Amino acid sequence: MAASSKQRWAALAGGVTVLALALTGCSGGSSTANGDEKTITWLVDNAENTVAAAEKVAEEFTAANPGIKVEVETRPQGGDGDNIVKTRLSTGDMADVFNYNTGSLLQQINPEQNLQPITSEPYLANVTESFKPVVTSGSEVYGVPFSTGMAGAVLYNKKVYEKLGLSVPKTWDEFMENSRKIKDAGIAPIIQSYQTTWTSQLFVLGDFANVVTADPNFPADYTANKAKFATNAAAVKGFEHLEEAGKAGLFNEDFASTTYQQAQDMLINGEGAQYPILSFALNNIKVTYPDKLNDLGLFPLPGDDASKNKLTVWMPGGTYIPKSSKNMEEAKKLQAFIASKAGCDAQTAAVGAAGPYLVKDCELPSDVPDAVKDMLPYFEDEAKNSPALEFLSPVKGPALEQITVEVGSGIRSAKDGAALYDEDVKKQAKQLNLPGWN
Template structure:
């Protein structure tokens, strides 16, 4: 499991009680998942930190992603065998780690001084904050071809009615208005999950009420809206031919080539394309899924994961020093050199590079305007396993949207009970 031992230095000592080698160095262990983007980000952070701190060595361990990786994290925390620092999800998955018992409370600590205030909500439980953001946020909404918009004289829509009017004009021009790639079923969820900014704008307590079994998708008009959007674009004939068997790669190709105008998708799909299709960086923009009120237009964002410190660490001060560095513009700059950001950083004064993808710049505007909400999964642990199958059926015209919303309400009940949530 030991992936790398990266040499590094220390400009100020940690607490005198921390173990140190005979040569005065301190070693930190750092656990990350084994995805290429995570490994590249971790290497950029540790290299930059160690270059500035010559007496600290960071040894990076890897773990699998997905449920297997979740179980490894939970097991190591429960047995007191966790690394000094680890990278894990922010949001509702953090709650499953029982942070009050397993993680170091950073509330009020200078470590968090540079963390944007609204990010702290997704690394907090019971009013206590536990982590610092690693990497950039990403948008969940509509990726659109700016060249198509320019050619047809279209404006980015701020209401659903404007979006559908744009789709009519795009279809009349012989271009696919909305790309769907239901062969990869997870992609069918974006109209629902990416609509949460509008849900929260209309029903501000929905996340809490949903978690407490006091609100439902089927009986909350704003929450049901995502299912209705899915059904409407299909009913209007706005989808690409063969959408049921299309893949993400095919969908992105249609978008970048201008054969499709809109793709409900995460902005993270763009950076990997830039090396082979550089126009993806500039030709593809982003806007949030439009709601009904142009004055309340905004976007749903997926927050980055975070770095946490387990209570069992013997290197607390050094671990805090590393987290404090991660939460700086210098750390963001180090990441940018290794990994193209899919959205803004959640660190004060951390800026996107001039050559950042346009979609990331568009998302930055939403954040600067205070017009964002985290996806529901960052606010509630309730997410049923069958949503992507339900949204495929709704988006294919096989299930009416109200019925799909009701099916999803039933889908989440088993998971909510397994989590032992009150009210279920």
């Protein structure tokens, strides 16, 4: 899928900007024998909450490791940012530490060639077992989690629901019925933000827990080129739901020109009632609307069976060290700090928590947003969630966000969109030399 971890979502214009943190520390250790600081660099995406969290982690890290200064560099999100990461790795010009995707997209940067393995590092013991497979290539582990786990789900305005007497839907039919009632009340039922193209994918991506519930073998069959979105009755439903909601006129009228930020504004202000999105949006909403954050709730994208209502979950992005780093010891210290309770606490202090951490001993504050509380029961019971497809299969293509824009806009049918995406994934599957694709 083309929207997994937040490092690559929402392509924004701009180049690489260096934000030098004015961090001061006492001299000490061999690197400061002459009063000199050892400086390392850390590349992250330029989303506001990512930068804020990284800066706070860097500040706390320097306080705990006097003599090591961290300069946080930023890159664009989306495809532009992906290209920067790939270029800097190929030229040996990557920062000492950098954030990037986990799961299938990690394979696109050839971790075995470009990244420093950390399988034997003692701090890896702090990372939960469920996270390690998504930062593993071959027999080696390469990254630690940055940020929290999250969900592909529906954020909804609880005040709108309360005003209209609506209950949280457990089936697709109930979701559509709620949406029609919201439309009758003069409120945009389902917010779509196609100006920020990655956001168009959630009807498909967030539906995956329903797919794997109906067909547990789909991830393995899909990886082996034995199953397709267009011809699998469960997998095609995400595309069909997107098409159905669009044709029913349940989107905001300006969905084609609405941005991700504008969509959040609509939701929090009650101009729109429901927004299928990744839950990390809560971090941004906390920054822009701290007093209204608990006006929002969260529910999974519903399927056909209320008794099997499950949540599609995403692992956080990873923090990696390139083999080209000239400051390997210091880079590993930063990685270790990120994979510690102190690292989690620094992130929470900066931007809050939009889900559970994948680091042991990390605790969520009691005042987490209501939408996060809605999410936690699904995380706590493995029978109530499924990882998104990108964490179960390396097969994915880059064009899904353009395809879902077309389906949601009525330009392309659900069936044609699913078939086109099945074609889109072939190139990467062949590049990975997966059995059954050549």
